[in-house]
Amino acid sequence: MRWIWIDKFIEFNSGRSAVALKNVTLAEEHLHDHFPGFPVMPECLMIEGMAQTTGILVGEARNFEEKVILAKIKKAVFFDYVKAGDSLRLEARIESLAPEAASTSGRITRGEKLIAEIDLMFSHVDKNLAGKEFPEENFVFDDASVFGSLLRNVASQSADRGAAGSEQE
């Protein structure tokens, strides 16, 4: 099982930006203990959600040819609690992309309310640790994983919108 902290992509601009959606629910067991009597989404999981959103964006930018790992949390600032029933919008943007790494910025919002600002750095391990081998299962950002289905879904949504657009014309 993998913890996945985004439910779907609603926008995906290859190599540039992406927007993912996360619906928080009381069915998530950790909310029952964090904190007892005051269930809120742990902030570290919001960072993970942003890392997944931006990680897929960075991996896809180079067709998943490199293994992309979270290397640095440049900034993580939180402005409000997130509770069950909240719909979070995770907006991610690639700021810099080089052969060996990428730098990203991100915002999490709930409606108009800013929840968090999370800026990250990703390392392309193939380019940085040439020759060393890693177990495949550690790496999630490839087409075959559950994450792949997230990307296929957003692709079909965009195709639907494209078709609807052309009918209107």
Added chain:
Amino acid sequence: MAMSREDILQQVQEILIDALGVDDDEVSLEATLMGDLGAESIDFLDIVFRLEKAFSIKIPREELFPAENLMNNPEFVSNGKLTETGLNEIREKLPHTDLSEFEKDPDLNKLGDLFTVNAIVNFVDNRLNAA
């Protein structure tokens, strides 16, 4: 775009404060990135990205921080010290760095000390203001 050294230094300091989470009084000209400011390898990339954005320049990674290639090449390194060939290589690669102290004892472990705040300012200064 012409910029004075003071302006460059100020921007570089802001970048290092953000990238490394250090205080402004720690970022002196002589401070070494790894020894004094605690930079790790991913931080060097972070700093390169931030410099590129702040000064609107393109920096090939090898150009500002060329240590990695050097360390893995037996022609340049022997017994944990840089060879004369290695020293020549680093002189050529780091024209913006003062090597006089390092040359007396070119220990590989001291290579990290070469990357000072001053070296970054020199590098950017060269890039922006060279004719």
